[in-house]
Amino acid sequence: xxxxxxxxxxxxxxxxxxxFGANHAVRDLDFxxxxxxxxxxxxxxxxxxxxxxxxxxxILGPDSGTIAVFGESVTPEVRDRIGYLPEERGMYQKMRxxxxxxxxxxxxxxxxxxxxxxxxxxxxxxxxxxxxxxxxENLSKGMQQKxxxxxxxxxxxxxxxxxxPFSGLDPINADLMREIVVERKSEGATVLFSTHMIDDAERIxxxxxxxxxxxxxxxxxxxxxxxxxxxxxxxxxxxxxxxxLGHETVASATDHGRRIEVRxxxxxxxxxxxxxxxxxxxxxxxxxxxxPSLREIFLEHAGxx
Amino acid sequence: xxxxxTWTLIRxxxxxxxxxxxxxxxxxxxPILMLAATLLPGFLAGRSQARAMVLAVVDRTHSGLxxxxxxxxxxxxxLVRSFQxxxxxxxxxxxxxxxxxxxxxxxxxxxxxxxxxxxIGSGGEPGLVELRDLGGRIRRIRAATQDVVQWHRLRQAGxxxxxxxxxxxxxxxxxxxxxxxGTRSEIFQVIGFIFAMMLYVMFLVYGQMVARGVLEEKxxxxxxxxxxxxxxxxxxxGKIVGIGAVGLTQVGIWAVVGATLSRFGLGGxxxxxxxxxxxxxxxxxxxSILLFGFLYFVLGYLMYSAMFAGAGAMLTSEQDIQQVxxxxxxxIIVPIIIMPAVVDAPDAMWVQVLSxxxxxxxxxxxxxxxxxxxxxWQNLAAIGFLVLAIWAMAWxxxxxxxxxxxxxxxxxxxxxxxxxxxxx
Numbered sequence: 078x079x080x081x082x083x084x085x086x087x088x089x090x091x092x093x094x095x096x097f098g099a100n101h102a103v104r105d106l107d108f109x110x111x112x113x114x115x116x117x118x119x120x121x122x123x124x125x126x127x128x129x130x131x132x133x134x135x136i137l138g139p140d141s142g143t144i145a146v147f148g149e150s151v152t153p154e155v156r157d158r159i160g161y162l163p164e165e166r167g168m169y170q171k172m173r174x175x176x177x178x179x180x181x182x183x184x185x186x187x188x189x190x191x192x193x194x195x196x197x198x199x200x201x202x203x204x205x206x207x208x209x210x211x212x213x214e215n216l217s218k219g220m221q222q223k224x225x226x227x228x229x230x231x232x233x234x235x236x237x238x239x240x241x242p243f244s245g246l247d248p249i250n251a252d253l254m255r256e257i258v259v260e261r262k263s264e265g266a267t268v269l270f271s272t273h274m275i276d277d278a279e280r281i282x283x284x285x286x287x288x289x290x291x292x293x294x295x296x297x298x299x300x301x302x303x304x305x306x307x308x309x310x311x312x313x314x315x316x317x318x319x320x321x322l323g324h325e326t327v328a329s330a331t332d333h334g335r336r337i338e339v340r341x342x343x344x345x346x347x348x349x350x351x352x353x354x355x356x357x358x359x360x361x362x363x364x365x366x367x368x369p370s371l372r373e374i375f376l377e378h379a380g381x382x
Numbered sequence: 383x384x385x386x387x388t389w390t391l392i393r394x395x396x397x398x399x400x401x402x403x404x405x406x407x408x409x410x411x412x413p414i415l416m417l418a419a420t421l422l423p424g425f426l427a428g429r430s431q432a433r434a435m436v437l438a439v440v441d442r443t444h445s446g447l448x449x450x451x452x453x454x455x456x457x458x459x460x461l462v463r464s465f466q467x468x469x470x471x472x473x474x475x476x477x478x479x480x481x482x483x484x485x486x487x488x489x490x491x492x493x494x495x496x497x498x499x500x501x502i503g504s505g506g507e508p509g510l511v512e513l514r515d516l517g518g519r520i521r522r523i524r525a526a527t528q529d530v531v532q533w534h535r536l537r538q539a540g541x542x543x544x545x546x547x548x549x550x551x552x553x554x555x556x557x558x559x560x561x562x563x564g565t566r567s568e569i570f571q572v573i574g575f576i577f578a579m580m581l582y583v584m585f586l587v588y589g590q591m592v593a594r595g596v597l598e599e600k601x602x603x604x605x606x607x608x609x610x611x612x613x614x615x616x617x618x619x620g621k622i623v624g625i626g627a628v629g630l631t632q633v634g635i636w637a638v639v640g641a642t643l644s645r646f647g648l649g650g651x652x653x654x655x656x657x658x659x660x661x662x663x664x665x666x667x668x669x670s671i672l673l674f675g676f677l678y679f680v681l682g683y684l685m686y687s688a689m690f691a692g693a694g695a696m697l698t699s700e701q702d703i704q705q706v707x708x709x710x711x712x713x714i715i716v717p718i719i720i721m722p723a724v725v726d727a728p729d730a731m732w733v734q735v736l737s738x739x740x741x742x743x744x745x746x747x748x749x750x751x752x753x754x755x756x757x758x759w760q761n762l763a764a765i766g767f768l769v770l771a772i773w774a775m776a777w778x779x780x781x782x783x784x785x786x787x788x789x790x791x792x793x794x795x796x797x798x799x800x801x802x803x804x805x806x
Contacts, residue, residue: 134610136788153387156611167604171398183390184611228607 085148087112087236087267088133093142095128102128104291106142110269110284115262117278118271119295119371120288121379126271127164129288130240133269134161146236157186160234164241164271166225170214174205177213178228185232192231199227203253219250226254230261237261239270243277255281275372285371287378294378303368310367311339311347317359324353338367384623388616395595395624400631409632413639435516437523438465438492442472442500445537447530451496454526460519463492473499474509481511496523502531503538571725574752577675578721581745585682585714588629589690593707595621596694596787605787614784618776622687629683674761675748681765682744685772686714692779695786696793706793713741721749728753738764740771778803 088110095103103125110116118126131137133144135151146155169177175196182192200206203223208216216224222245229237237258243251258268259281272278278285285302287295295302314336322330322337326345331338341347347366354361384392399405437460439448452462471480477497493514499506508527516523529550536546596618599605608617693710697703717724717736724733728750737746737756743764750756785802786794794802 131788136606136609153385153613159610161607161610163603163606163610165603165606167599167602167607169394169398169604170602171402172394180390180394181607181611184387184608186387 085112085145086110087147088269089143089145089148090129090133091143093129093132093144094140095132095137096140101291103132103139103288106288106293108286108293108296110267112267113262113265114283115258115268115281116270116284116286117282118269118286118288119275119278119375120271120273122273124288124379125291126288127240130161130238130269130271134159134238153186157232158235160185160229160232160237162225162229162237162239162242164244166222168213168221168225170212172213173210174200174213174216174224175209178224178231181228182231185234187232195231195233196227199231203227219247222246222250223253226257230257235266237266237268237270239268241272242270243272243274275370275375279371287375289379295374299371302374303371309341309345309347310369311341311350312363312365312367313337313339313354313361314363315354315359315361318357319359321350321354321357321359324350326350326353384619385616387612388620388623391612391617391620392624392627395620396627399591399625399628405628405632409635412632412636413643416636416640416643434459434461435494435514435519436461436463436492438463438495440465440467440471440477440495440497443498443502443534445534447498447534450530450533451526454529455522458519458522460522465492465495471497473497473507474511477509478511481513494523496527498527498531503535570752573671574725574749575721577671577752578718578745578749581675581679581682581748582714582718584629584633584679585686585744586711588625588683589686589710589714590707591625591628592621592687593690593694593697593703593710595625596691596783597697597700597703600695600698600787601700609787614787615780617787618688618691618780618783622684622691626680626683626687633679671748671752674751677765678744678748678768681768681772685740685744685768685775686710688772688775688779692782692786695779695783696789696799698790698792702793714745717742717745717749724749725753728756734760738767740764740768743768 086109088108090106090108093103093106093108094101106129108129118129120126128137132139133146133151134156135144144151147158149155169180172180175193178196178199179187179189179192182195183189187195197206197209200209205220205223208220213221213224226242229239239258242254242258246254255277258270262268270277279299282299284298285295286293287302316335319332319337322332322339326341326347326349328340328342328345330340339350341350347364351361351364354364437451437455439451439462441447441464448462448464455462467480471477474497477495481495493512494516495511495513496508497510498508502508508531510520510523510527512520533546533550536549537543541549599608605617612620689710690707693706696706720736724737724746727733733746733750736742737750738760747756747761747764751761781803782799785805
C-alpha cells in the first residue's frame with residue numbers, strides 16, 4: 078500500500094451535508110471508521126443511514142463536506158477494495174449462479190478465472206455447490222440471499238459496507254452471515270453495517286454510530302457509548318432484609334422478590350453499595366453491574382427527537 | 383478508452399442476450415420470412431390462376447370488341463364470353479334491370495357483366511355490373527376496357543385494325559443520365575425504401591431494447607450494486623455497445639442468409655412482391671451504398687440508443703414507458719412519414735437540409751444515397767454533424783443517466799430534466 082498510511086481511518090467524513098430539495102438527509106456528519114473494526118450504523122428508519130452509505134461509496138455526491146476512503150477520494154481502485162451489499166438487492170434473474178458471481182467479481186477488477194474459482198469456493202462453503210449452474214430465478218429466497226452475500230465478499234474487500242444485511246434473513250442464514258462478517262474482520266477487513274436491529278449491533282460491533290433525524294447523536298466504542306449514558310444499573314439477588322436499599326448510592330430500586338433491580342445515582346460507585354449490603358448481614362447470591370442495553374440507549378436518543 | 387470493467391459489462395449484455403431463446407427465435411424467423419417472401423408470391427400467383435373468373439360482355443357495337451378484350455384479359459385468368467340479351471339492354475341501367483328480373487334468361491353464367499353501348503364512339507359510356515367482388519382484377523378490366531374503346535374509336539376514325547393496335551402499343555421511355563456514372567435505375571427507389579424501413583425497424587427495436595434493459599436493471603434493484611462498482615457512464619456504454627453488438631450479430635446473420643438466397647436467384651421475386659414487376663435477379667448491388675448504409679446504421683444506432691438509454695433511466699415502471707419513449711421515437715418516425723416525398727424529390731432543398739440534420743440523417747441519407755448520387759461533401763457533412771451530435775447526446779444522456787438511475791417515482795418533468803442535465 079502506498080500513499081495513505083495504515084493508521085489512517087478507513088473512512089473519514091468531515092462536515093458532510095446532503096439534502097434532497099427541502100429534505101435534509103444528512104446534516105453536518107463527521108465520522109471516522111478505524112481500521113479493523115466492526116461498526117454498526119444505527120438509527121430509526123429514514124434517519125439518513127442509507128444516504129450516508131451512498132455518500133461514502135460516491136454513489137451520491139455530498140452538497141458539502143469531504144469524504145476519504147483508505148485516505149483518498151473514491152477512485153475506481155478504491156471501489157475495488159469495497160464490498161457493498163445494498164438494502165435493496167437485485168440480481169440478474171436469468172443468469173446462472175456461478176457466472177452471476179463471476180460478473181460481480183469482474184466488475185470489481187478480478188480476472189474471470191479467479192472470479193470463477195472464488196465463486197466455486199464460496200458456493201461450496203455455503204452449501205450451494207450443486208446450484209452453480211442453475212439460473213438465479215430458480216433459487217429459493219434464502220439461497221438468493223446467500224448468493225448476494227457471496228457477491229459482496231467474493232473479491233476479498235478490505236472494507237465491507239452492508240446496508241441492513243440481516244433483515245429478511247432466516248435465523249440460520251443470519252448466523253452464517255454474522256459468522257462471515259466476524260471472520261472477515263479477523264482477516265483484517267473493516268466492516269460498516271447499518272441496522273435498526275439493535276441486538277445485531279450489540280452482538281458483533283466494536284463501535285456504533287447512531288444517526289437520528291439526519292444528525293449523528295452517538296459515536297464511539299460500545300463501552301464508550303454505554304458509559305456516555307451516565308447510568309449504572311445493578312442487579313442483586315439476595316436473601317434477608319433489604320435495609321441496604323436505603324443506602325445513599327441508590328437512586329431507585331425495583332424489588333421483584335428474589336431479584337432486585339437497582340439504579341445508582343450518577344457518579345456512585347457500585348462497590349460502596351456491595352459493601353453496605355454485606356455489612357447489613359444480608360446473604361448476597363448475586364451482585365451484577367448491568368450495562369444499560371444498547372436498545373435503551375437507542376430508544377432514548379431516537380425518542381428524544 | 384473502454385476499460386476492463388466496461389468490457390465485462392458489454393460481455394455480460396451480449397452473452398445473456400444472444401443466448402436467450404427469443405434472440406434465436408427472432409434471428410432465425412426473419413430469414414424464414416425472407417425465404418417465404420421470395421417463394422410465396424410465385425406460389426400464390428399459381429393458386430390465383432386456378433381460380434379463373436368469367437366476364438360476360440354485351441357488345442352493342444358489334445365490332446368484335448369482346449375478342450380484343452379476351453386477348454387482353456386472358457393473361458389475368460379472366461375469361462371473356464359474349465352475351466347477347468334482348469335489345470333493351472344497352473347501358474348500365476338497363477343491364478342492371480335485366481339482370482335483376484327473373485324473366486330475363488341469362489344465357490351466360492358470369493362473375494361480372496360488361497356492357498359497351500353502340501354510341502361508345504360518340505360519348506357513350508361502358509358499364510360493369512359485379513355479381514361477385516372482383517377485388518384487384520377490376521383494375522385489369524378497367525385498363526382493358528379503356529384499350530378496346532380507344533381501339534374502336536380509332537377504327538371508326540378510319541384506321542385499319544392492325545394500325546389501331548399499333549397506335550395503342552405501350553411506349554417505353556428509356557432514361558439515361560448524361561453522366562453514365564450518375565445513372566440510377568428505378569430499382570434504386572425500391573432499394574432506398576426497403577433500406578429506410580430496415581433502418582427504421584432496427585433503430586426502434588434495438589433502441590427500445592436499450593431503454594428496457596436500463597429500466598429492467600432499475601426495477602430489479604441491480605443498479606445500486608452496479609453504481610457502487612462502475613461509473614454510470616460505463617454502465618451506459620456497456621448497455622449500448624453490448625446491445626449494438628447483438629444487433630450487428632443479428633444483421634450479420636440476415637445478411638449472410640440474404641446473400642445466399644439471392645445467389646440462388648431467389649431474390650428475383652422480391653421486386654415482384656412489391657408489385658413493381660422489376661427483376662432484381664442478376665442486378666449488381668453497389669458496395670458504396672452498403673458501406674455508407676452500414677456507417678449510418680452504426681452511427682445512427684449510437685445516437686438513438688443514447689437517447690433511449692437516457693429515456694430508460696428516467697423510468698421507474700413499465701406503465702410510463704410509452705409516455706417517455708414516444709418523444710424519443712419521433713425523430714425516427716418522421717423520416718418514414720416523409721419518405722415518399724423524399725424518394726420523389728431526393729434533391730429538393732428541404733430534403734437536402736433535413737438529410738444533414740443529425741436526428742434525421744441516419745435514415746434520410748441512406749435513402750438519398752440509394753436514389754441519387756449525393757455530393758460527397760453533403761455525405762461527409764452529415765457524418766460529421768452526426769458524430770458531433772453523438773458526442774453531445776452521450777454527454778446529455780450520461781448526465782440524465784447518472785441522476786435518473788437511482789431515481790424512483792414518476793418520470794421527471796421537463797424543468798426537472800433540465801436540472802438533471804445541468805447538475806448531473
